[in-house]
Amino acid sequence: MNIFNIIGPVMIGPSSSHTAGACRIGAIVNKIVDNDVLTEVRIQLSGSFARTYRGHGTDRAILAGIMGFQSYSEEIRNAMEIAEERGLKYEFIAEDIPGAHPNTARIYFTCKSGKTGFVEGASIGGGNIRVSNIDGMEVNFSGENNTLFVLHKDTPGVIANVTNLMYWRYGELNISGFHLSRKERGGDALMTLELDELPPEQLITDLKKMDNIDNALLIHAI
Structure with a gap:
């Protein structure tokens, strides 16, 4: 455990779980597509993410992470406008995933190359995340290493x-x-x-x- 597990991460937004953690889930997608260009994302929000995502900025945070911004990036506030400028189509769907952690997002993505896939991850508190599925394969990692x-x-x-x-x-x-x-x-x-x-x-x-x-x-x- 490090000091940021106790006091939380440096971040933009009101909630370490709903903004910082959400941004980091989006960042996993950004890393997975590597140097490919994202053209479309469909973001399924489950549990409390689905109930409060607008008020807590979860939508902007996930989108910012997908585009490569950090939890402390000022660009989070304007993530939707930046996505539109980049030609990145996005859609948010509030729909529970049975058996999932309360703060779970499943992100389906399409790249310019034609590559498609999805990532499922949960924000588990203090800005920490746990990724559980990539393209239908069960995984279990935090992104901290x-x-x-x-x-x-x-x-x-x-x-x-x-x-x-x-x-x-x-x-x-x-x-x-x-x-x-x-x-x-x-x-x-x-x-x-x-x-x-x-x-x-x-x-x-x-x-x-x-x-x-x-x-x-x-x-x-x-």
Whole structure:
């Protein structure tokens, strides 16, 4: 725990959960699309997010995070106008997600390249978040650490190959959290590795060259 878990983050807005946390959920989408250009987002708000999002600025905060702004950015106040200037279409839907945390958002996105996907995350207090789903894959990370995603085939030996690569070539890296999800046995699977250090870009290049690895993506700590 650090001091910001106690006093809350530096932020624009009235609520660490409904604005700062919301902005950070949006920021995960910004990181996932990497250098692609977002053209459209549809944001489903659940629980208390759905009830109070206008008054607490949750809508502006999520949109600002999606566009790459921080929880303390002045641009949060004008996020909707900035989105329109950028040609980013957006829609908010107040609809509960069964079994979800009270402060949950599910963000569906479309990019200029044609790439689509969605992210589901919850604001759990003090500006902290917990991301639970990416493109239908269950995940479990906070965004506080540098996080490595490895999309791969659910084939024996893949996890060992990835961790061996990290040990032998990048031994200074320490894995602080690991989560594996898959839709079905033998199908697509997703490794989520939270790291104490920021890995070099070469690691991503090396991972993408490996057998049975479809993609690798690094999300810097937010």
